[in-house]
């Protein structure tokens with residue numbers, strides 16, 4: 001594997017806080033240049049060949065990193081004659097990586113820490129031209145989004161501004177790709193080209209196999225003074241490192257109906273979705289903490305024949321939008337479309353099964369545990385029914401009942417929660433506060 005770093009950026013918006021005319025990748029953060037974090041990450045992950053695409057401020061970058069020996073790897077430079085855009089710079093350098101099997105592309109202004117083997121495994125799992133690391137963010141409205149199918153194949157790119165009459169998944173291109181070198185044969189040289197705006201949309205329209213790799217890991221660009229300060233704080237607190245999925249993660253599993261949004265008995269249309277006061281704020285608080293926010297919800301509406309899984313996906317897109325408007329997002333959503341009781345006229349038979357995912361079974365939590373490397377003992381479930389509490393007991397996570405929704409009065413299971421709070425906001429406040437004391 002070869003790494004290709006896009007380091008031609010000028011960083012105009014960072015000028016006010018940076019000395020001299022440093023190019024953006026050379027801006028020091030918590031004591032060293034952004035680019036140095038990337039180089040050290042690569043060396044640590046045994047990526048020994050690096051190409052740095054330089055333009056503005058090339059001299060500063062070359063003299064600092066040299067041939068890479070000092071950092072334990074080999075660096076070559078590709079100097080673009082004029083700003084060519086992200087994909088244009090990549091195409092321009094193609095001679096340098098033609099023989100590589102895969103190329104790890106990094107935007108030179110991001111601070112990140114990821115479980116690289118995990119990303120590579122995903123990339124190699126089916127014959128892909130490229131894999132893009134994607135994540136939800138706290139400002140989806142103001143981001144270029146993408147849509148994926150249930151297998152995470154990218155089906156559409158939605159640059160901002162977004163069409164107003166539709167809802168979209170909160171999934172954002174994070175600036176880390178694994179690409180096959182032959183992708184350059186599909187790009188025309190000698191012109192300005194952007195991956196997100198020109199190349200990927202055209203490849204997706206053409207049916208090419210581009211996949212999204214969803215990750216809850218820390219990947220943030222240092223594009224503005226405000227973000228610079230946030231990222232610096234996160235580096236110093238160790239958050240960047242802790243979010244790496246090679247480390248055990250803590251999660252708060254959230255029931256959906258009656259906890260995040262109001263219980264309406266069989267919600268299956270986006271219009272029925274209404275947030276409970278303070279719940280977006282609570283999810284945002286989780287996003288800012290070390291806990292992952294993961295929804296686990298029984299949606300027997302599918303088995304009952306009220307709607308399809310597509311409709312459930314629409315409801316979840318809407319949930320992403322209304323949370324996103326308040327700066328909050330969910331790291332994952334797991335739902336069970338099944339129900340065990342057969343014999344109703346309108347039922348959808350194929351979903352009327354005894355499954356392993358319907359709460360109080362633990363299938364959804366175990367899947368999330370696998371996907372996010374979760375430390376269950378130090379995680380929580382928050383729900384409004386005894387089924388949620390039973391699930392938590394079965395999965396060995398701490399249980400919190402909230403008094404919204406069914407308020408635990410469903411009477412289905414005989415169990416006791418570890419804690420009881422008025423609502424999600426108070427429950428999360430308790431979890432985070434408790435955490436801060438540690």
Ligand SMILES: [Mg+2]
Nearest residue numbers: 255257258384
């Ligand atoms: Mg509920």
Ligand SMILES: [Zn+2]
Nearest residue numbers: 336338355357
């Ligand atoms: Zn199920």
